[in-house]
Amino acid sequence: MSSVVTAKDLSLTFATSDGPVHALSEVNLEIEKGEFVSFIGPSGCGKTTFLRTIADLEDLTSGTLEINGMSAREARQARAYGYVFQAAALYPWRTIEKNIALPLEIMGYSKPERDKRIERTLDLVNLSGFAKKHPWQLSGGMQQRASIARALAFDADLLLMDEPFGALDEIVRDHLNEELLKLWRRTEKTICFVTHSIPEAVYLSTKIVVMSPRPGRVTDVIASTLPDERPLDIRETPEFLAIAARVREGLRAGHSYEE
Amino acid sequence: MSRLQTILALFAGFACIVAIALPYGQIADGQAMSWHYWPLLLVLLASIAALAVWFRGMPFAVAGGLAVLGGVVLMLLLPRIDLALTGYWAALVAMWTLAWLFAERLSLAIAGGEVAERPYGVLIPLMFGAAILTAWEAITLGANIPKILLPAPSAIWEVLLANIPVLAADFQQTFIKAVLIGYGLGCGVGFGVAIAIDRSPFLKxxxxxxxxxxxxxxxxxxxxxxxxxxxxxxxxxxxxxVVMTFFPMLVNTIAGLNGSGEMERDLMRTYAAGYWHTLFKLRLPAAAPFIFNALKINSTLALIGAIVAEFFGTPIVGMGFRISSEIGKLNVEMVWAEIAMAAVAGSVFYWVVVLIERAVTFWHPSVRGGRA
Incomplete structure (x- = not known):
């Protein structure tokens, strides 16, 4: 297996008026092709910052970061990843299909090719029939599915997801987690998924990266032993609970109670 | 039936009784007229009867019909008298109150779903406009207000009809040339400069x-x-x-260009989108509500600017020129005719901009009437 993301001694420091903030400190991580990696940790642990650094939305301070063997900037310019934000961030003046067409227009796909991809990705996220709707006519869960379709449309092998279901209620969230797993298996993408829900992380991932704050660092990397086929009730099995316990343990160890 | 409607009904009834009891007008020899004009008496009696029958919840059609009928009778009565007396004013107040009652009843009916918003909703502003004009006509003619202070609408209308070629030339000069061209240039340059300023911190x-x-x-x-x-x-x-419209457009466009969200802009970065793609596909559409605000503000500013500017040197045509020269001749009806034309032109201009805004920014919560 080839590695998609390789971080070596990656550090990122924000200069603020209160002095430097060490958002990431010496992160070493390797993400292989086809993995589903969750990043979990309390707020301020740098999980979102790490994802944004991979996406070249933040600049690293020291260390190296390679995506598909390129620097983060080159990878972004090569459109190597699709990014799903905390909110759907669909443009309200565009219909759902036009929103999915947005990256395709920017990347210069032809009209027939765009139509083909819109149809395929809408089908992938079960939104066929909503193509002509505007975002505000859809529920929050459907909007987030449309934003996933948008990130899938241009066939980047890497999907970066920053708490995509954080604002949704638990029932919708369970459903979307199930859908996401199916989608991941069908498309064989590499997915980096930021969350602060332990069950979500354990349910989805092949690898769970536990992070802790001040300075933001990786405290544990847990490879999941769960089978590929994961019905929702797998969450009651002892195996699942054991992994969840280890994640919780890692979170507790990384958390300092002195403050 | 709300308390307001009860009060309106009682008040209308009281005004009708006063109107019947007291003389309505005076003719040349100083003789006061009381019950000589049977249509007025009939309308007043019919109103009292209707108010008694439907004291609780008069149908809006009845209230509206009586108000319109009463208004027409009061207008027909005007040429027959030299000076209006208390009875006439009481009748006018009664008809006004009935018109108000009509508006209350109709808006209640629309809110309750008894009648459709379209076309019945239009009746309320129409009735309001008619009531204003009727009162204006009745007061100016009935109380013999000097026309220098305020001419009657009918006199203004006559002057307006008699001077259509002059007004058309003024309109052409001031609105079609100065306002529209200045507006287009001012808004266009303001927009262009805003884009340039946004691009370059030096220009900013x-x-x-x-x-x-x-x-x-x-x-x-x-x-x-x-x-x-x-x-x-x-x-x-x-x-x-141009000078007047430039700045509102500049400031609003700059604000609009910075109005797109952080996440939306990050999204464009993840696509490695260039400046122009980001401008046309995200920032300009997001700025549209701001830009239309400026277009709306400027539509009224432009007309004011052009008219006032004509007070400072102009050829012998133009709305501002006409106003300043006719007021010098104490020809106030013509001044009012110009004002009426300016008001209508300005409103239509504004309304056209609003229609375009609704078509372009249909997605904005303020237009589609939804949540963000």
């Missing part, structure tokens, strides 16, 4: 204070200077309009 430091400075110049100061620069004809007026 230089041009924004300059724009601010220009907008702070008083209209009466720049108008004569523009006449010096661009001559007496419409180009100098258009130049004033």
């Amino acid at each position: 430091a230089g041009l924004l204070p300059l724009g601010n400075f220009v907008s702070a110049l008083p209209l009466v100061g720049i108008a004569p200077i523009m006449v010096m620069w661009f001559g007496f004809d419409w180009p100098s007026k258009a130049a004033v309009v």
Whole structure:
């Protein structure tokens, strides 16, 4: 297996008026092709910052970061990843299909090719029939599915997801987690998924990266032993609970109670 | 039936009784007229009867019909008297109150879903406009208000009809040439400069204070200077309009260009989108509500600017010229006719901009009436 993301001694420091903030400190991580990696940790642990650094939305301070063997900037310019934000961030003046067409227009796909991809990705996220709707006519869960379709449309092998279901209620969230797993298996993408829900992380991932704050660092990397086929009730099995316990343990160890 | 409607009904009934009891007008020899005009008596009696029958919840059609009928009778009565007396004013108040009751009943009926919003909703502003004009006509003629102070609507209308070629020439000169061209140039340049300023921090430091400075110049100061620069004809007026409309457009467009969300812009970065893609596919559409705000503000500013600018040197045509020269001749009906034309032109202009805004920014919560 080839590695998609390789971080070596990656550090990122924000200069603020209160002095430097060490958002990431010496992160070493390797993400292989086809993995589903969750990043979990309390707020301020740098999980979102790490994802944004991979996406070249933040600049690293020291260390190296390679995506598909390129620097983060080159990878972004090569459109190597699709990014799903905390909110759907669909443009309200565009219909759902036009929103999915947005990256395709920017990347210069032809009209027939765009139509083909819109149809395929809408089908992938079960939104066929909503193509002509505007975002505000859809529920929050459907909007987030449309934003996933948008990130899938241009066939980047890497999907970066920053708490995509954080604002949704638990029932919708369970459903979307199930859908996401199916989608991941069908498309064989590499997915980096930021969350602060332990069950979500354990349910989805092949690898769970536990992070802790001040300075933001990786405290544990847990490879999941769960089978590929994961019905929702797998969450009651002892195996699942054991992994969840280890994640919780890692979170507790990384958390300092002195403050 | 709400308390307000009860009060309105009682008040209307009381006014009707006063109108019947007291003389309504005076003729040449000083004789007071009481019950000589049977249509008025009939309308008043019918109103009292209707108010008694439908004291709780008069149908809006009855209230509206009586108000319109009463208004017509009061207008027909005007030429028959020299001076209106208390009975006439009481009848006018009664009809006004009935018109108000009509509006209350109709809006209640629309809210309750008894009648459709379209076309019945239009009746309320129509009735309001008719009531204003009727009262205006009745007061100016009935109380013999000097026409210098306020001419009657009918007199203004007559002058307006008699002077259509003059008014058309004025409209052409001031609105079609000065306002529209100045508006287009001012908004266009403001928009272009905003884009340039947004692109370059150097321009931002230089041009924004300059724009601010220009907008702070008083209209009466720049108008004569523009006449010096661009001559007496419409180009100098258009130049004033450009100066007036430039800054609102500049400021609003800059605000709009910065109005797109952080996440939406990050999204464009993840696509490695260039400046122009980001501008056309995200920032300009997101700025549209701001830009239309400026277009709306400017639509009224432009007309004011062009008319006032004509007070400072102009050829012998134009709305501002006509107002200033006719008021000198104490020909106030003509002044009012110009004002009426300016009001209608300005409203239609504004309304057209609003229609375009609704078509373009249909997605904005303020237009589609939904949540964000």
